[in-house]
Amino acid sequence: MIAKRHVAVIGGGPAGLTTALALAMQGASVCVYEQADRLGDIGAGLQISPNGARALAAIGLTDGLQRIGLPSDAVIPTNGVTGRQIARFDLTGQMPRYRFVARPALIAMLADACAARGVDIRLGAAVADDALDADMIVGADGIKSATRTALNGADAPQFSGQVAWRAIVTAPAPPVARIWMMPGRHVVTYPLTDGRLNVVAVQERETWADEGWHHADEPDALRHAFPDACAALQEILWAVDTPHLWGLFRHPVAARWHDARRVLVGDAAHPTLPFLAQGANLALEDAVVLARCVGRHGITDGLPRYQALRQDRVRRAIAAADANAVNYHLGGIRRQVAHTGLRVLGKVAPDAFIKRLDWLYGFDPAT
Numbered sequence: 001m002i003a004k005r006h007v008a009v010i011g012g013g014p015a016g017l018t019t020a021l022a023l024a025m026q027g028a029s030v031c032v033y034e035q036a037d038r039l040g041d042i043g044a045g046l047q048i049s050p051n052g053a054r055a056l057a058a059i060g061l062t063d064g065l066q067r068i069g070l071p072s073d074a075v076i077p078t079n080g081v082t083g084r085q086i087a088r089f090d091l092t093g094q095m096p097r098y099r100f101v102a103r104p105a106l107i108a109m110l111a112d113a114c115a116a117r118g119v120d121i122r123l124g125a126a127v128a129d130d131a132l133d134a135d136m137i138v139g140a141d142g143i144k145s146a147t148r149t150a151l152n153g154a155d156a157p158q159f160s161g162q163v164a165w166r167a168i169v170t171a172p173a174p175p176v177a178r179i180w181m182m183p184g185r186h187v188v189t190y191p192l193t194d195g196r197l198n199v200v201a202v203q204e205r206e207t208w209a210d211e212g213w214h215h216a217d218e219p220d221a222l223r224h225a226f227p228d229a230c231a232a233l234q235e236i237l238w239a240v241d242t243p244h245l246w247g248l249f250r251h252p253v254a255a256r257w258h259d260a261r262r263v264l265v266g267d268a269a270h271p272t273l274p275f276l277a278q279g280a281n282l283a284l285e286d287a288v289v290l291a292r293c294v295g296r297h298g299i300t301d302g303l304p305r306y307q308a309l310r311q312d313r314v315r316r317a318i319a320a321a322d323a324n325a326v327n328y329h330l331g332g333i334r335r336q337v338a339h340t341g342l343r344v345l346g347k348v349a350p351d352a353f354i355k356r357l358d359w360l361y362g363f364d365p366a367t
Helices: 014-024 050-058 062-068 103-116 146-152 219-224 231-238 279-327 332-348 350-355
Strands: 006-010 029-034 045-048 074-079 099-102 120-123 136-139 158-170 176-182 185-192 196-204 244-250 262-264
Touching: 006 014, 014 029, 014 050, 014 103, 014 136, 014 279, 045 050, 045 103, 045 185, 045 279, 050 062, 050 279, 062 099, 062 103, 074 332, 099 103, 099 185, 103 120, 136 146, 136 279, 146 262, 185 231, 196 231, 219 231, 262 279, 332 350
Parallel strands: 006 029, 006 136, 029 120, 074 176, 136 262
Antiparallel strands: 045 099, 158 196, 158 244, 176 185, 185 196
8 A cells, every 4th residue: 555655765874774774665666865975984883683683584685684793692791891701692592593793784684675576765965854755755865863852842862870881803702692791880891793893882970972872982982981991801991093982862753753744763753872772673673563553554544553662662671771771881789790690591591581571572573
């Protein structure tokens, strides 16, 4: 029921391109408008969890994901001060496998698949949704979405009390996600292809950096935030030469995701803090569910159905990410108790750590 209808997608990131591809596969005529002059020019690493992998499978990209992504063997909570491994939680039993992917590689894969389906991608195209002549307009324009504002009015994001640095260094590493936990701070590292290591470092502070992650910072500012890090972590941080800093803000999930022809996907609808690695995965899910809804029920009935199916799930994922923001930064006796609990869990019931996220990882947006 979306076949042969014209759809305009605002935004050429993972959310926009996945939505464009999913809708094109339903027979829609799709045009993507991206304000940047190039696709995939920014960004570092992404973690594609099984739920995100199923979304990509639904649009025929299982082989492509396996080609560009490294399978993850485990999550390893680590004491960032001593360097001691606290526990190891195996991921090899997760199907589809959890994978580490470079964001530009994901975007290139999606763009190629879109082109093969006849999607028109227009670069350097900053457009307003009210200027587009389309049967349906998808706002995939991120946390500063003009489409979100048009549907809901302006909101006031709340500074989370944390800033983050993102960087990539050359440092071959085993295929694991390591969480270096410290009082008031943490660092997540995981490998990408070609011997690269993705680094995201987070610090609690009262002052804040601008939202977004295009703001270059000095390497020494990152290093000075972690003066007591263990030698292994210091080695990684001293290898960073071009960190990008951004302030982490909490936004409410949009109250209104759609009107008669406009609809939101990804961060435009539900921005999340990066402490559960679900921002991209939830956007991939959105794309598949939206295409299913309008494909089966048409635009008028499909858009409210899409919001109804998605809003509770994304709120639960955002709440889980918020909880991690606290747990990673514990200090004092709470830190000791938490680390002891993780250590015991890793020995006695290692599967329990991952199984508690079955509601998240076990989801299939195609069914």
